[in-house]
Amino acid sequence: MALEWVALGYAAGAEAIMLLFLTLPGFDRIRRGMISVVRSALKPLLSVVPFCLFLLMDIYWKYETRPTCEQEHSCTPTEHLRHQKSIIKSQRNGILIASALLLYWLLFSVTSLVIRVDQLSQRIEKLKRQE
Structure with missing residues (x-):
């Protein structure tokens, strides 16, 4: 199960880096290239959503099937420590x-906003040239 969490961590890290490059001011050349990269990466990154739901179900299943220590003296200190680590x-x-x-939702929203801003600025420049 550790590999699944590592993959999710890498996906979240990639989303954060892409979001950072899209929102930092002063990187117009990088931003134009990043828009096309992010637009092509949004559909494959959408697989993060069902993957997260699967992992959430896994957490819930582990929570429901964990051994419980109903009385304070019924668990050994090792079992109690293992239980606490599992919760953490x-x-x-x-x-x-x-x-x-x-991060996926923010990346999707910011990408659509950046594309819309670029379209509006192109429209403004076109109207200025017509005048």
Whole structure:
């Protein structure tokens, strides 16, 4: 299961880097190239959404089937520590899922806004040339 989390982490990192290059001011040449790269990468990156839902279901399944320590003295310290580590890992993975989904949505929204701004600026320049 660790490979799935690494793949999701790389996907979220790639989304963050693309989003950074699209939103930083002063990189107009890079931005124009990044727009085409991001537009072609948005459809394959859409696979992050069902992948995140699958991993969320995995977290839920692990939560539901975990052994419980109903009484304080029924678990050994090792079992209790393993249980606490499992909870922390689940929380970390939940944050990774949320960040990957949020970054994809931001990347999609920012890309569409940047494309719209470029179209409007081209339209303004065309109208200025006509006058």
